Amino acid sequence: MNPWNDTSLDADERVKALMAEMTRAEKLAQLGSYWAKANVGNGDARVAPIEEALAARSGESAALAHGIGHLTRPYGTRPLTAEEGRAELVRLQRLLIDGTRLGIPAIAHEECLTGFAAFGATVYPTPLAWAATFDTGLVEEMGAAIGRDMASVGVHQGLAPVLDVVRDYRWGRVEETLGEDPYLTGLIGTAYVRGVQSQGVVATLKHFAGHAASRGARNHAPVSIGAREMADVILPPFEMAVREGAVGSVMNTYTDQDGVPACADQSLLTGVLRDQWGFTGTVVSDYGSIAFLRTMHRVAATEADAARLALTAGMDIELPNTRCYGDPLAQQLDERQVAPELLDRAVERVLHQKLQLGLLDADYTPEADAGVGTPVDLDPPANRTLARTIAERSVVLLANEGAALPLDGARTPAIALIGPGADDSGTFLGCYSFPNHVLPKYPGHPAGLALPSLREALTAELPDITFTYEQGCTVSGNDRSGLPAAVRAAASADLALVVVGDRSGMFGNGTSGEGCDAPDLKLPGVQVDLVEEVLATGTPVVLLVVSGRPYALGGLAERCAAVVQAFMPGEEGGPALARVLSGRVSPSGKLPVQIPATPGSNPGTYLNPPLGRYSEGISVLDNTPLYPFGHGISYTSFGYEDLHVADEGRVPTDGFIEVSCLVRNTGERAGREIVQLYYDDPVAQVARPTQQLVAFDVVDLEPGAQTRVTFRVHADQTSYTKGASGDGQRIVEPGTIRLMLGSSSGDIRLSADIELTGPQRRVGADRHLTHS
Template sequence: MNHWKNTELGADERVAALMAEMTQAEKLAQLGSYWAKANVGSGDARVAPIEEALAARSGESEALALGIGHLTRPYGTRPLTPEEGRTELVRLQRLLTDTTRLGIPAIVHEECLTGFAALGATVYPTPLAWAATFDTGLAERMGAAIGRDMASVGVHQGLAPVLDVVRDYRWGRVEETLGEDPYLTGLIGTAYVRGVQSQGVVATLKHFAGHAASRGARNHAPVSIGAREMADVILPPFEMAVREGAVGSVMNTYTDQDGVPACADVSLLTTVLREQWGFTGTVVSDYGSIAFLRTMHRVAATDGDAARLALTAGMDVELPNTRCYGAPLAGELDAGRLDPELLDRAVERVLRQKLQLGLLDADYTPEADAGVGIPVDLDSPANRALARTVAERSVVLLANEGAALPLEPGRTPVVALVGPGADDPGTFLGCYSFPNHVLPKYPGHPDGLALPSLREALTAELPDITFVHEQGCEVSGGDRSGLPAAARAAASADLALVVVGDRSGMFGNGTSGEGCDAPDLTLPGVQAQLVEEVLDTGVPVVLLVVSGRPYALGGLAERCAAVVQAFMPGEEGGPALARVLAGRVSPSGKLPVQIPAGPGNNPGTYLNPPLGRFSEGISVLDNTPLHPFGHGLSYTTFGYEDLRIGQDGRVPTDGFVEVSCRVRNTGGRAGRETVQLYYDDPVAQVARPTQQLVAFDSVELEPGESARVSFTVHADQTSYTQDASGRGQRVVDPGTIRLMLGSSSGDIRLAADIELTGPQRRVGADRRLRHA
């Protein structure tokens, strides 16, 4: 047995023994990847418009001859059953274990943004919907379910979560994010990481860092933000997932900040990530980003230059195929332009991860790793139940002033069900779901899933209501021919339920999703006109928006009897929405992004100092949102009382403060309320937001029931970047801090000041990141 396969030895000794046996060419192979795709670039196999630039330089036998670091998406590239995928995966791993000199298996990675992106696997709600639950425990359970399914068929690494903090709602990938608040993003994202990695699967943070702040909300664009915004808004979620989630991998962003591409940024990939935060995993390239150093950023003259820059910065693995880390990188080493220790550094990281995954153990077999012979159900009843729970918890009731919800047969025996999302379950799915990501390239292929539409779910949930359906219009396009029929259907009903929003896709094949950036926040196509036509009938209207980004609803929402927001709630979205609309489930979701009033209300996240808020008379542009961050109503009401602040309101700059209040269900139904704690630092050395989330928790209460909700907050959580010349230079200032408890950032119920006492403290990567 090879010395490095001996599991009784320590990891350091095993990795060192293996590296001692490797040639330079074999080491380079461990930093590369292979995408086993037939007809790359052909019409039926393309996944991305830049795919030709991502294609392998060689065929399968040559690409795998010396081993390989990663196998790219064996399940998520084309429609394969689990058994077909297992067979193909075992074939590839057997080539590596049986025909290469060292016999080292590959790490297998897949997308898992809304669940395992494979044919017939559960499609969970989008990450924006996870964030709307404000429920870290639920996110962790979902992550564990996704990790378990991937592990059951031999997948070792998942390319999620996205921890980009939304800065401009027009960006196409808003649906992939956890919203506009770094604290909420960090907590939900870290919980997902813990869940995935509890199943022995490596999670991957992306996109490190700043992708969502791209100029003009364009996919693949430079980032125009300062070092302080980067440090205080963009980086904290990544830091939390590294330090508290012990994440195993990080993926770079395509963007450049102040002219420095992230893929070649040693201060980002090494100084901050590894030296300050203590990250010990692997950094993998977003697909093609090393080559983009030459073609898109133009900081490299050749692929060898690009490889040298990336490896020096701290980029360990090139995905999805080996292009720059093969012969071009070998040329740099042979010419003496690259220190061989940098090669060894990256190889050691990859091998250590393979060892942790069990791929270097003597008893490893491809068949056992892929679960061959073990029955698997990638869309089990337990999965679907969990997907429905996440969907139900994510539904946000924006307004219900007309008390039109919940729907009741006695009040509304006939309901006109109108809009492009009313009978299309595809509107519930995100861009990285297998049906939307891959199957459009295979027209006519079955989804492999039960996907009930809202119309089907409502008919089953409310059999005593007659639902009259008219589509009215498509999600996009200018065809208005169906609008009159929709208005007639509404006029003949007791209530109209109008379902509008997005159809997610990739690179322009949808209204939301990667590459589907929006010029403004108007509802796509003629959907706003559809809503107006129905409103003009005078029939009470419930507006249901199913979308991947927030859309401007000012002028429409005010005329509706009720407004509901769902952020692509997944395969169980239909039943989940039906249960909420019928009152079987009381809505409890909270907005992770604001709902703008006007379509040009951009960028408009809530993290603004006074100068960033509307100042009447100074500008005619009012950026006040229609609904603020954290907003979300219930079918019941909640009262807040008895605010208590511990430590007599005097807290050392290195101490804790205890904050609590009593929450009471003051309505007639059971409900779930998420209590949110914000803070304001009214006098600081730099301009700071007037509100920033610092803690949250949920409580379920019966009518008349109350409970005390308590938080323990460390002074470190008020820290900010004082010195913008370097990342991570943060301070905690003495002085007054305003604490605010409420149902949203715009509905503060209780507030009090505390005094941070003692000297100013400089804090680093050892600071407290979260409340207790």
């Protein structure tokens, strides 16, 4: 037995023994990847407009001749059954084990943003919907289910979660994010990481860092933010997932900040990530991003130059195929432009990860790893129940002034179900779901799993109501021919349920999703006209928005009897929405992004200093949101009282702040409330947000019941980056802090001032990141 296969030896010993045996060509191979797309059996195998940067340099035998670091998307490239995918993965792993000198297996990675991106696998709600639940335990449970499914068929690494903090709602990938607040993003993302990695699968943070802050909300655009915004808004979720979640991998962003591409940013990939935060995993390139150093950033003259820049910065693995880390990097080593130690550094990281995954163990076989011979169901009932629960808890009731909800057959026996999302379950799915991501290249191919539409679910949920359906219009396009029929249906009904929003896709093949950036925040197509014409009938309207980003609802929402927001609730979205609309489930979701009032006055995010808020008379543009961050009402009501702050509100700058209040269900139904704690730093050395989320808790209460909710927050959580030049110093400053408890950032019920006492403290990567 080779020493690197001996599990009784120390990990470092095993890796050193293997490194000593490897040739340079074998080392280089471990930094590369291979995507077996040539056999897709379809004329259009392109996954992106930038396909040439993603292509392999050689065929399979040459690409795998010395081994390989990663196998790219063995299940998520075409509609394979689990058994077919297993067979293909085992074939490739056998080529590596039996056909190369050292026989080192590869890490197989897949997308898993809304679940394992494989044919027939469960499609969970989008990350924006996870964030709307504010439920870390539920998201961790989902992460474990996703990790379990991937591990059952031999996948070792998942390319999620996305920890980009939303800065502009027009960006197409808002649906993939966890919203606009760095603290909520960090907690929910870390919970997902813990869940996935509990099953022995490596999670991957992306996109490090600043992708969602791209200029003009354009995909692949430069980032124009300062060092302080980067430190205080963009980086904290990544730091939390590294330090609290022990994540195993990080993926770079395509963007450049102040002219420096992240893929070549040594201060980011090594200085911040490893030296400051102590990250010990692998850094993988977003697909093609090393080659983009030459073609899109123009900081490299050749692919060899690009390889040097990336490897020096701390980029360990090139995905999805080996272009720059093969012969071009070898050329740099030959010309002594790259130190051999840098090659060894990256290879050691890859081998340590393979060792941790069991790929170097003596008893490893690809057949056992992929579960060959073991029955597998990638969409079992337990998954669907979990997907439905997340979907139910993510639904946000924005308004119910007309008390039209929950639906009641006695009051409204005839309902007109109208809109492009009313009978299309595809509107429930995100752009990285297998049906929307891959199957559009295979027209007519079955989805591989049950996807009930809202129309089907409502008919089953409310058999005492007669539903009349009219599409009215499509999600996009200017065809108005269906509007008259929708108007007639609404006019003859007791209530109109109008379902509008998005259809997710990739690179322009949808209204939301990667590359589907929006010019403004008006509902796509003629959907606004549809709502307007239905409202004009005088029939009460319940407006249901199913979307991947917030859309401007001012002028519409105020005239509706109720307004509901769902952020692409996944395969069980239909039943989940039906249960909420019927009242079987009381809505409890809260907005992880604000809902703007008008399409052109993007409110930015709620993390605004006073200068970023509406100033009447100074500008004619009112950026006040229609519904604020954290907003969401229920079929019941909640009262807040008896605020208590420990230690008479005096806390040292290195101490804990403890605050509590009583929360009571003051309505007639059981319900779930998400209690939110914000703080404001009224006087600081730099302009700071007037509100910032610092803690939250989820409470379930029966009618009349109450509970005391207590938050324990360290003073470190009020820290910020100071200095006019953004010098990176993070401080906790003595002085007054205002604490605000409420049901949303716009519905503060209780507040109190506390005093942070003692000296100004400089804090580093060992600071407290979360509340208790």
